[in-house]
Amino acid sequence: MGTSLLLQLVINGLIVGTLYGVVAMCFVLIYKSTQVVNFAQGEFLLIGAWTCWWLVTSMALPFYVAFPLTFVFMMVFGIALQMIVLRPLIGEPVISVIMVTIGLSIFFQAVIKSIFGVWAQPFPEIFPVKSVDVFGLAVQPAYLMSLVVSLVIMVAFAWFFKYSRMGLAMRATAFNQQVAQSLGISVKNVFATAWAISAMVSALAGVVVGMVNGVSSALSFFGIKVFPAVIVGGLDSIVGAIIGGLIIGLLENLAEYADGQYLHVGNLYTVAPFYVLVIILMIKPYGLFGTKTIERV
Amino acid sequence: MISSSLIPCGQFKTTYGADTTIFLTPASRYWCLAGVLLAATAPLVLSNYLLALLIQIGFFGIAALGLNILVGCTGQISLGHAAFFGFGAFASAWLNNTWGVPVLLAIPLAGIMTTLLGLLFGIPAGRLKGLYLAIATFASQFILEDFFSRANWFTGGSSGAMAGPISLFGTELSGDKAFFYVVxxxxxxxxxxxxxxxxxxxxxxxxxxxxxxxxxxxxxxxLTKYRILSFGISSFYAGVGGALYGHYLGYVSAEGFTILLSIQFLGMIIIGGMGSVMGTLMGTAFMVLLPEGTEAAVSAIKHVTGDIPALTSALAYIKEAAIGLAIVLFLIFEPDGLVHRWRLIKSYWKLYPFSY
Incomplete structure (x- = not known):
C-alpha cells in the first residue's frame, strides 16, 4: 500500500508543482520586469476563477465564450492595476511597494468574499469526471489537462521571451530600465504588459484549479505557496520558478506522506515549504538559478 | 523628529546635547505631560466602550512602536510581528500559570522571552535585507503560527491558554478602568x-x-550586530504589548495572531509615519478606530437608505477591505503618514494671523 500511495503522491506533487510553477512564473515575470514583489498574486487566481465561474453559471455562457472573456477582463484588470496603483510608486522604497500589494491582496480578498461568499462553489462540469488510468494510477482528467496547459504556457513563455519583439523589450527592461528607454522601448508599456500577462496566466491557473477543487478563497493560498517556490528557484529566474514550483509541489506531498506514515505531527503539509524557504535563504539566498547581485558604492 | 522649521522663535540650541533632548521645546514637553494627565482622567469620564478602544490603542501601540524601531528606524522589513506579539501573550500566560510568576512581573519577563526568540529569528536578518528579509519573516510568521497550534505544553494547543488578571499588593486589577491605568x-x-x-x-x-x-x-x-539587536528590541516591545493583550482578554488563542495582524501592524506604522514615535501612536489610533469608523459609516448609510441585508452581512468584509484600502491609499497619497500631515498643519498655523 505504501509504495502505490507514495507514487500517487509523487504524481500529485508533480501536477500541483507545475501549477505552482506557472504561478511562480507569473510572479517572476512581474518581479523581473518591474521590480515589484506581488503579494496579490494569489488574488489574481481568485479573481480570474470567480469571474469565469460567474460568467459560466450566472450568465449561462458556454465555457469557450466565458474563458476568453475572463482573459480579456483580467488583461484590463492587470493593466488598470498597474496604471492606477503601482505607477505612482515607482522609485519608492521596497517596503512601500510590498505593502501596497499586501494592501491590495487584503482588499480584493475581502471584496471577493463579500460578493461570492466564503464557501467553495463547484465549477459546472466541462470535462468528464471519470478518472483516467495512467500507469495503473487514477488521475483526474482535469489534472491531466492542467498539466498539458501548464506545459503549453511554459513553451509559450519561452517562445515569447526568445523571439517576440515585446518579449525582447521586456528582457531589455529587466536588464536595465534606463538603457532600454534610451533604445526606444516604452518602459510604461512593458510594465503594463507584464502585469496584464501575469494576471491573465494566473487567472488561467485559477480556473484550472477551480475546476478540480471548486472555486473558493482557498485559491489565494497559491499566492502564498509561490514564495517558497520562487525563493528556491531564485527570484528573477523563470526557469528557476518552474523548477522551484515542481520541488515545492513534490516536497509538500512527500511531507504529507512522511507525516502520515512516520511522524504524525500533522499539518506538515502546509509548513514544510516555509522551513525549506528559511533554510534556502540561509545557505543560498539567491536561490538555485537567481543572479547574484554585487553591490558597489 | 520635529523638523527645525517648526521650532518657535527664541529657541536657540548651543550644544548638541540640547539638540537631542527628548522634547525639543518646553512647549512640547508640557503638551505631552498634559496629554498623559488628560489620559489619566479618561476612565472617570469615558464609557467602557471608549475605554476599551483606548486600551487597545495602548497595547497595539506598544507593539507597533517596536515594529517602527525595526522597520522605520533600521529599515528591516518584518512581516511576522504578530507572531512575536502572540508569543508574548502566550509566554506571559505560561509564566503565570505554570510557574506562578505574578502577572505584573510576568509581563516584562514575557518581553524578555520574546526578545530571545526575536534574536533567534533575527539571525537570518544579519545576512538578508529588503525583499529577502520580508519573505523570510513572512515564513517565520507561518512557522510560529504552526508552533502555537502545536505546542500544547506552552500554548494549550488549539484550545488556547487562560491568562489571569493583574493583581497588585493583593488587590485584583480587573475591569477596564483599572486595566487602563496599567496599560x-x-x-x-x-x-x-x-x-x-x-x-x-x-x-x-x-x-x-x-x-x-x-x-x-x-x-x-x-551591521550584523545592529540588525539582530534591532530585531531583539522590536520583539521586546511586541512581547510586552502581546502580554498586555493576553491579560486584558483573559484568554489567548492561536487564531488571534495571523498574518492579517502582522499586516495591520505594518499598516499602523505606515499610516502613522515611519520612524516617528508620535506617528506610531497616531497610526495605531487610526488603525484601531478604522473598523469602528467603517461600522459607523455603514450604519449611517443604512439610516439613510433603510436596511440593506447584503450590507449587514458583508460588514466584516467591508471592515477588512477598509484596512487594505487605507494602506493602499496612504501609500499613494500620503507616503510619509499622518505625522507629516500633522507637521504641515502645525507649520500652517505657526504664523497664523500674519502669514505674509
Missing amino acids: LFFVVVMFLLGTNLLRTRDGRAFVAVRDHYLSAEVMGIN
Missing part, C-alpha cells in the same frame, strides 16, 4: 524608553544602517 503606565514607560533609545549611540546606529548600510559599515558600525 497607560506601560505605554508611558515604553514610549519614553523608545524615544530615549533613538537618542543613544545605538539608536543613531540604527538610523545609519537604514540610510546607507555600506557607509554605516565603513564608519565602524557592526
Whole structure:
C-alpha cells in the first residue's frame, strides 16, 4: 500500500508543482520586469476563477465564450492595476511597494468574499469526471489537462521571451530600465504588459484549479505557496520558478506522506515549504538559478 | 523628529546635547505631560466602550512602536510581528500559570522571552535585507503560527491558554478602568524608553544602517550586530504589548495572531509615519478606530437608505477591505503618514494671523 500511495503522491506533487510553477512564473515575470514583489498574486487566481465561474453559471455562457472573456477582463484588470496603483510608486522604497500589494491582496480578498461568499462553489462540469488510468494510477482528467496547459504556457513563455519583439523589450527592461528607454522601448508599456500577462496566466491557473477543487478563497493560498517556490528557484529566474514550483509541489506531498506514515505531527503539509524557504535563504539566498547581485558604492 | 522649521522663535540650541533632548521645546514637553494627565482622567469620564478602544490603542501601540524601531528606524522589513506579539501573550500566560510568576512581573519577563526568540529569528536578518528579509519573516510568521497550534505544553494547543488578571499588593486589577491605568503606565514607560533609545549611540546606529548600510559599515558600525539587536528590541516591545493583550482578554488563542495582524501592524506604522514615535501612536489610533469608523459609516448609510441585508452581512468584509484600502491609499497619497500631515498643519498655523 505504501509504495502505490507514495507514487500517487509523487504524481500529485508533480501536477500541483507545475501549477505552482506557472504561478511562480507569473510572479517572476512581474518581479523581473518591474521590480515589484506581488503579494496579490494569489488574488489574481481568485479573481480570474470567480469571474469565469460567474460568467459560466450566472450568465449561462458556454465555457469557450466565458474563458476568453475572463482573459480579456483580467488583461484590463492587470493593466488598470498597474496604471492606477503601482505607477505612482515607482522609485519608492521596497517596503512601500510590498505593502501596497499586501494592501491590495487584503482588499480584493475581502471584496471577493463579500460578493461570492466564503464557501467553495463547484465549477459546472466541462470535462468528464471519470478518472483516467495512467500507469495503473487514477488521475483526474482535469489534472491531466492542467498539466498539458501548464506545459503549453511554459513553451509559450519561452517562445515569447526568445523571439517576440515585446518579449525582447521586456528582457531589455529587466536588464536595465534606463538603457532600454534610451533604445526606444516604452518602459510604461512593458510594465503594463507584464502585469496584464501575469494576471491573465494566473487567472488561467485559477480556473484550472477551480475546476478540480471548486472555486473558493482557498485559491489565494497559491499566492502564498509561490514564495517558497520562487525563493528556491531564485527570484528573477523563470526557469528557476518552474523548477522551484515542481520541488515545492513534490516536497509538500512527500511531507504529507512522511507525516502520515512516520511522524504524525500533522499539518506538515502546509509548513514544510516555509522551513525549506528559511533554510534556502540561509545557505543560498539567491536561490538555485537567481543572479547574484554585487553591490558597489 | 520635529523638523527645525517648526521650532518657535527664541529657541536657540548651543550644544548638541540640547539638540537631542527628548522634547525639543518646553512647549512640547508640557503638551505631552498634559496629554498623559488628560489620559489619566479618561476612565472617570469615558464609557467602557471608549475605554476599551483606548486600551487597545495602548497595547497595539506598544507593539507597533517596536515594529517602527525595526522597520522605520533600521529599515528591516518584518512581516511576522504578530507572531512575536502572540508569543508574548502566550509566554506571559505560561509564566503565570505554570510557574506562578505574578502577572505584573510576568509581563516584562514575557518581553524578555520574546526578545530571545526575536534574536533567534533575527539571525537570518544579519545576512538578508529588503525583499529577502520580508519573505523570510513572512515564513517565520507561518512557522510560529504552526508552533502555537502545536505546542500544547506552552500554548494549550488549539484550545488556547487562560491568562489571569493583574493583581497588585493583593488587590485584583480587573475591569477596564483599572486595566487602563496599567496599560497607560506601560505605554508611558515604553514610549519614553523608545524615544530615549533613538537618542543613544545605538539608536543613531540604527538610523545609519537604514540610510546607507555600506557607509554605516565603513564608519565602524557592526551591521550584523545592529540588525539582530534591532530585531531583539522590536520583539521586546511586541512581547510586552502581546502580554498586555493576553491579560486584558483573559484568554489567548492561536487564531488571534495571523498574518492579517502582522499586516495591520505594518499598516499602523505606515499610516502613522515611519520612524516617528508620535506617528506610531497616531497610526495605531487610526488603525484601531478604522473598523469602528467603517461600522459607523455603514450604519449611517443604512439610516439613510433603510436596511440593506447584503450590507449587514458583508460588514466584516467591508471592515477588512477598509484596512487594505487605507494602506493602499496612504501609500499613494500620503507616503510619509499622518505625522507629516500633522507637521504641515502645525507649520500652517505657526504664523497664523500674519502669514505674509
